[in-house]
Amino acid sequence: MGVKGLQQFVEQFIPEACVPVSLREMAQQHVSQRQHGSTSTAKSGPTLVVDGMACLRHWYSCEDWVCGGQWKEYISLLVRWVDAFTITGIRLVFFFDGVVDEQKRPEWVRRRRRVNGEISKVFRHIKVHGVQPGRELFCLPSGLATFTRFALRSLGQEVFCSVREADYEIASYAHRHGSMGILGQDSDFIIFTSAPYLSVAKLSLDKLTTVLYNRESICQALGLSVDQLPLLACILGNDIVSEKRMQHVRTNAMAAYRRSLSYPGASKGDKVLSVAQLVRSVWVSEVGNPGLIPQALGLSDPDQKLLEKGVHSYLLPGQPLHGVDIQDVPPGTSCVMERYVSPTILKACREKHIAAESFMVYSVMFEGVVECSNTMEDEEDTELLPQALVYKTCRQRTYRVLLPKDRETGTQVPAVKEWFVFAGNPLKEPEKVFPLSMSENEPSLESLWFGGWPAVSDPRLARFLSIFDCQEFSPLYGTIEEDSLLAALCLVTHLVLQVQQLSLEDVDAYLSQAVCVRYRSHQELQRVKLPYLSSRAVQMASLYVRGLGHLLGANCATGGPLPNDALMPWQSFDGRLFHSKYLLAHCGATQSRLLDDHVSREDGENLFYGSVCPSEREGSGSLQEEGQNCAVQTQISPRRPQI
Template identity: 65%
Template sequence: MGVKGLQSFMDRCCPEACVPVDLREMARQHVAKSQQVCTTSANTTRPTLVVDGMACLRHWYSCKDWVCGGQWREYMDVLKSWVEAFTLAGIRLVFFFDGVVGEQKRQEWVKRRRRVNGEISKIFRHMKAHGEQPGRELFCLPSGLATFTCFALRSLGQEVFCSVQEADYEVASYARLHGSMGILGQDSDFIIYNSAPYLSVAMLQIDSLTTVLYDRQRLCQTIGLAVTQLPVLACLLGNDVVSEERMQHIRNGAMATYRIHNTAPHSGAPQGQMVLAVSHLVNSLWGRLEEEPGLIPQSLNLSASHRQLLKRGICSYLLPEQEALQGGAISALPSAPAFENHVSPEILKACREKHVAAEGFMVYGVVWEGVTECSNTLEDAEDVELLPQALVYKPCRQLIYGLLLLLHGHDGSTVDPPAVREWFVYPGNPLKEPDLVHPVPVSLPCDQPSLDLLWFGTDPEVSALRLRSFLSVFDCQEYFELYGAVEDTLLAALCLVTYIVLQVQTLSQEDLDAYLSQAVCLRLKSTQELQRIKLPFLSSRAVQLASLYVRGLSHLLGANCASGCPLPSAALMPWHSFDGRLFHSKYLLSHSSTEKTVLLDSDSSCLSLFLFLREKVTDTCRKRGRVLQSRPSDPGQSPKTTPGPRYRDGYTGRPPGGGESWRERGETTGGHGGGWRESGEAWGDRSEYENTERLWERGVYGIGGVRGGRHFPPQPHSYSHFHDGRAQNMLHRPKQSRRGSYQSRGRYRLAPRWSQPPAPGT
């Protein structure tokens, strides 16, 4: 992002503009300057640093295993330490994150996504060849990192904003309006904006709080321009608004003229010569005292469309009060929300407020912009067995759109259902145009509630309606009775795992066991224990399943927002429910036919909880005709499958909307079409699994059951309510007021051992 080659020019050819600074000293000087302006020191506020959160993600995520889905607990510790360093120095932080992708930048966004797809292919080839992740040169951020970082920083008490325009513009505007001490980021656009000083996060040393300040005044002295001429320079060099290709002929002419008058080449790289050549052109055509940089000289060889593009690019750097001086704003908000006819004004207002405060997910883009996007995910384009996450979660998104947008007339008919434009990156999608996805109504025992009722309703019955709406998005209505009996984090994980198993027909019993054992065991692990986990090698399939799960967490978040937040957002955060290294270890163990006691860390309470949750998933899936089978694979590589038909999106596998599936091709289990079980390819004789299932059905693995002479006592608030796989005397309606920490309610704890197993239901 930013201006092509400008920052490298400053680093290599203009060192006098790259000033080392101590942020503590800079903060003290900022306070002293503010006190001189104010009549009394009481009016002086803490020095504020505006942080470009998107630019900091690579700086923050320093955890070792980045391909495994994210080491979220460790990442949270990094964020906490980072924030504390500035807090102790008396510096206030304000964070901004990208909230929209402007249509004028869509092509640039697509170009980057395609480039990253190529890098992801290299990552998977390396893993399959060497059984380990590649070096940092192919580093890829874990899925959903930006989304969850917003919530992480808010949980640490920080001010976080999500943009409704170009994020760089909002950062620069906020910093200028509030007199901030600086902007911390890694984008040369902040050199162009006439705002607060631009500080490099790449050069930041957190222990000493030192970094490099890129001084725009010194840059201008070196290249012979005024600060007000920097937007023209940026657009002619190429940026996200004016692509490098559009102005190539202008730069070629400038370079030719520059070389005629400067026979001795500049001491820097060719890009350094280019910056100087374009600077000379700008100075000669615009003049140092040009009253309106937005005016394009007629002598510049541009077509009408390119002239208009250049003007728009130049004006995009003008901040609000600067726009007023130029005769009008150019960064105005859209004239009207995309789907204002499908939601009330109150919903529109709430959507925007939640989005700006980084409290919501997905709903603003859908309702206001009519568009949603998802960046690259670690998915192997050569694996024909696993569907891309975008297709796995498409039915879920359609139901979310249904909650947000579907209006019903008095006769029960749906009123003018709109289509949401989806820009989702996945193998086989050329990203030439968005997918048009229509909303689908959720299935509820009553009529679909209005969005106003779900979001603003105060009657006790509304709390239950919110939860039922949320569960319906994942086809998990049966889990309503589990609310209050299990931790909210586990309830959410149960919904997500069930949905994945129902949607991905190639998932096996081993995959389910890996997902559930990870969720159960994570609750008892410290960050240090998670860091000490050793992985003998990496499985490319486990990497994909981890990314699939984390993308699912963001869909849980979107469904929760659309349903009126029946669950606290904290319960959906990955640091409470997922660790990539732990999941990978459970995957390798599960596919190596490890005993369940070992898989559950030899902890009897974890084993009981795991078996209970697994029974819930398998029972729910069985009711929908989905029977899981054991299918252990070589953990070192993806299971070999017969390629299926190639669909419109170029992906081979189970079609998202019908057609020939792996079940119909005879690759399924359980007697459908002569699958692997009939052909004798099942692992072992499955006696361990069959014995486990029989023991569970008889209550031996139930609460208070016995295995091998060991007693498993009932767990408070939860297990004592269950026997024979059914819920008894449970909380049937969520309370409207739910104060306190979500972790403290319904937590599974190991109770004192009983000398005799309890009677069912006690």
């Protein structure tokens, strides 16, 4: 999020601080310097620390974004991006946000509301024009940040998930390991005294060139020392000290600054320049006086403490300021649910989270809070339930797996606080959601995570399937050709049971694309033609992808009965392909055509398809009732009118 207006100020008023650089040359110079310094960095090669969250909009350059994501193409773009650096000898280390700091929750909520407004505009555009809007309304496909972590790991990259503010962990890692730079798009990296800050927005992948924001040049232009930058950032406004909170300080600084000018008038850069002048003046008056915040600012006690907290957030371990030194105390050593979970489980949970090998589990155990950002949902369409409500039951069951009752006292575990964005949720406070029991004989978390079980009787698989009401599918394990198909089967079954408005045409679209996507390259998927867009299909696509995230969370909670890779969207979903199948299904296309004719419908695929699409029978009940009692079929079912 960064410092309000600082980067724009630097680009407009201190152009000499925006230095075009070649990353190849930087890497060579970095290695040369380290070799002369006899450090270990020279042996491991130059390292670039990447702010993954800041890169998502640049990585996802696929033409289609509104239909749920072109995931195979996205993977190909990630491969190209990573290869561009690795063939040059640059080692990449990626960081992603792993938690939302509660003191930043108001800003998180504000952004979610703003994006909801943008999504509403997207749906209105689709309904009026039948096509995707321009890039000015671009929204990231649902789940992109989560699945990108796993994608990069599958490409052999080193990926970390933060347990505190990600910017801090990025700066700290880069400083501690002597990295050649930080690649991101956040002006906080100007403030941290760490590795050089490089812009991902200015990156030319073909040439491996970008812009470096020179910290020393910025300080020289502002007449400040590097030590004074954190105070400047906090008075301007950042993630900890809101812009509104320091408005009175900036107003006084602006008045004093303009009185000192020898010419009348105002400039767009006056805000930053006036605060810089203020920082210089109060710092001079406090020479020799220890402390982070000069008393000459004349702040109230609450504002003084808040400003101290903000300045503290920029100090990395081993970087004292005015006698104050920061020690690197690892966070997350205690958790809100530690009474209900063993230390062994907590240790494994934290390690998997940091290594980006897990999803949702850490948030439940350590924070007691789960959040989900905006989803491509039409707030004006009340027919389809929001994904937050569709998957609430499976989340509750996942919480029970992670947080069983106290076996000695039977004490109910605390509720998990959920911050889920959907129409009708004002986000004024989290919803408190309690775990939901599934059976009396629930296996312990230790046995699920650490027990060695034969695959045919693995309680981890049984537990995973029960979260989605799919216990009947246990015999399919190992029978269906790929685990990704079993995962898709579980997901669609859950949707059949939870969404009353789902029709057989909808199920046909989900399942046929899950089968066919495996036979198409990303180039072929790019060429899929859509005569028009359906707003309902757009929402159903995001509903499916969000469901994959819930499958992933349940899989991690139950000890991983399925490989996580089987739950990735590029294994069973493509937005354009799904949209195409949806339009065909609702126009009465045959199942042969939905399965692309040439696709070999092997027994395993027939088994898969028939499991959720029971055959037509006289007197059959609702689709939900059939799903609840679905038996494994061996033939693809005939079509049935929409329910």
